[in-house]
Amino acid sequence: MAEYYYSKIHPKKFALWLGLGSIIMMFAGLTSAYIVRQAAGDWVFYKIPEVFTYSTIVIVLSSLMMILSIRAAKQGNKSLHRLGLLGTILFGFVFTLLQFRGWDQLTEIGVRLTGNPSGSFLYLISGIHLAHLLGGILVLLIVFIKSLIKKDPVKEILETSNPDRFLGLELASTYWHFVGVLWIYLFCFFYYNTI
Amino acid sequence: MASTDINVGTHTHDDHHHDHHDDHHEELNFFTKYVFSQDHKIIARQFLVTGVLWAVIGVAFSVLFRLQLGWPDESFPILETLLGGWAEGGKLDPEFYYALVTMHGTIMVFFVLTAGLSGTFSNLLIPLQIGARDMASPFMNMLSYWFFFIAGVIMLISLFIQTGPASGGWTAYPPLSALPTASSGSGLGMTLWLASMSMFVVSSLLGGLNYVATILNMRTKGMTMMRLPLTIWAFFFTAVLGVLSFPVLLSACILLIFDRHMGTSFYLSDIWIQGELLTNSAGEIIEGGSPILYQHLFWFLGHPEVYIVILPAMGIVSHVMATNAKKPVFGYHAMVYSIMAITVLGFLVWAHHMFLSGMNPFAGSVFTLFTLLIAVPSAVKVFNWITTLWKGNINFTPAMMFSIGFVSLFISGGLTGIVLGNPALDIGYHDTYYVIAHFHIVMAMAAGFGMFAGIYHWFPKLFNGRMMNANMAYLHFWVTFIGSYCIFWPMHYLGEAGVPRRYFSFSEFDFANGFADLNIFISVAAIVVFFAQFLFIINFFYSIFAGKKMEKLNPWGSNSLEWTTPIVPGHGNWVGKIPEVFRWPYDFSKDGHEITPQTTSEKDLEDIPAVKRIPTR
DSSP states (O other), rough: OOOOOOOOSOOOHHHHHHHHHHHHHHHHHHHHHHHHHTTTTTOOOOOTTTHHHHHHHHHHHHHHHHHHHHHHHHHHEEEEHHHHHHHHHHHHHHHHHHHHHHHHHHTTTTTOOTTSSHHHHHHHHHHHHHHHHHHHHHHHHHHHHHHHSOOOOHHHHHHOOOOOTHHHHHHHHHHHHHHHHHHHHHHHHHHOOOO | OOOOOOOEEEBOSSSSSSOSSOOOOOOOOOOIIIIIOOOOOEEEEEEEEHHHHHHHHHHHHHHHHHEEEEOOTTOOHHHHHHHHHGGGGGSSOOOHHHHHHHHHHHHHIIIIIIIIIIIIIHHHHHHHHHHHOOOHHHHHHHHHHHHHHHHHHHHHHHTTTTOOOOOOOOTTTTTTTTTSSSSSGGGGGHHHHHHHHHHHHHHHHHHEEEEEHHHHHOOOOTTTTSSOOOHHHHHHHHHHHHHHHHHHHHHHHHHHHHHHTTTTOOOOOOOOOOTTTOBBSSSOOOOOOOOOHHHHHHHHHHHEEEEEEEEHHHHHHHHHHHHHSSSSTTHHHHHHHHHHHHHHTTTOOOOGGGGOOOOHHHHHHHHHHHHHHHHHHHHHHEEEEEHHTTOOOOOOHHHHHOOOOOHHHHHHHHHHHHHHHHHHHHHTTBBBHHHHHHIIIIIIHHHHHHHHHHHHHHHHHHHHTOOOHHHHHHHHHHHHHHHHHHHHEEEEEEEETTTTTTTTTOOHHHHHHTHHHHHHHHHHHHHHHHHHHHHHHHHHHHHHHOEEOOOOSSSOOOOSGGGGSSSSOOSSSSSSSSSSOOOOOEEEEEETEEEETTOOHHHHHHHHOOOOOOOOE
């Protein structure tokens, strides 16, 4: 990848930030639809299940693992880098399981997908968020598998002079932190808009 | 055209660049070169050819329903031959009429004027005019085309299924779109429509992210933002609009899919069918939804969408006009800031499509205010186009003709927008032919003219230095230009009389019967214009393979960077280093030189004496 005269940031990183902007627009659309619909009345209030609090904690832990991993990679500590990645992915899976558990609990208290829109919105928005998170897990898995492949030592030395050698990792990490922050926003949103 | 081309060694810069792909000698077979290509120029051709094919289908549909509207009592046996069961006895089936109207809108707005216009020219011109070897992510760029292709295939399949394509209007308002049983097109046709549009959103996002990232980060040395051609500014804001508004359409589509298939009721409430309340598969009454929610979400995309369609055309016209008038664009900064203003205001006016859906009058007046405000930057642009032409040394090339035609149409159609933007007047005009006349002239025709201008102007760059036949182009222009006015101007009168849009036939209404002759006139004009487009189609496909080769590198005397590339640029665009830029692209008729390319430095200017003084007028 060539260097560009006016570029202060790698074009691909910039494109990712823009992409995050459009994901924000999607969720802004959904949550504002929620607000508008709620204001129209005929709205069933309920308490958001506790599991979602735990899943929020898990996603924060997972982001911390990601920070650990990327730091280790930049210090050249490969095993810690891999361990951090693995931790990030595992916490990601735990988050997924907790979200499913949260939906189960919602059903148990009588809030169903097909009932009042107040429940439908929670299922749908958290579901679309989970889809984005699963995409992140897929990317992390690819980065993890790449980190396991042994490289030719000569190539590895050459690689150290490449300023973009952490690009893939950094892109994955930015996306992963974003999905985490997005969930924290959604959690707060639901927390204050339910009972 | 006696131009004094300044042939100075183009300055290059290697101090900041370490280009790895100066010389592309990778082995490419047919598939990697022309099908799954990552070269932005090939992707531009793919968008263009696909767009042209869709345009033929979309416009042909309008001719079919114009036959019905012009001659509601006649039967056309040829229709039965063409459409089979959809036109039994040579008369269009009313259900199929709605399907045709819906598909005409969807195809023209999304596939032709979004993908075909912005997709083609953003891809072609962004790297070439800013001085980049390719897009920020050529791979994403390729995906962008192939998602568009998949969207197209799904839509094409929906045309051939037994229940017919979606028929609830291109806006897909619920409940027609949310209840699979509402009409024959609401079933599988609507499902395919939603699938296709979701693919299309992905395509637009991948493309838009790339365009913005490329423009901001990959300009060559000296190419500051204020030296960008106006085309690039237009594509930039088009991409910004798309990136921020298409995700909201996706949200709306997802909610709609859940309403259709999962039994939720985001958009549905208390639907009575034959005296019974509608229930979902679990037997519960569907209630609590709001169809107006869909309208808000849809028009939050839908309104920016019209700017996504018109901004690239504006950019193309500005550039083509300055180049062929051999005059600097009048008020370059004002042009840039007005595009910016249109972009910002474009996000704040969506509810003017919904004045009659029921809304707080205060909200209505806010939306009216912003809507009328858009007239200001639009008027700035029109003023600047006309002053760019003023006392210009005009070459009436086909592209220039279409650019001037664009300005004419934009004024005629834009003025009625001010009328429709007032809720009090909109009460009368809403859902009449007045609206059809307005948006077809200002958006559809004008953007179409912008697209034609772009194709005629950059054809040599798109297709290996071949030119299109100018005489056929002039004939194409005059028939299309006069024909467009003949089709849409009379529709204002229909609308003022209150003739509603979307009706299959008016013969039951006395007040509308007086317009029977006018409707025949419109239909005849539409058919003439439709067949005139074959002048373009034949010219286009013939010229791709056998057009006249251009005689010099810079056939229109343009200053911008794309004409400094070889006649057939390889992947990487420039052989050797990327040229450096020293000035803006509109230094026309300056210091005795008809053109001064962007690559000319001040030193070059001193070295070369003014060969020919431009006579002062």
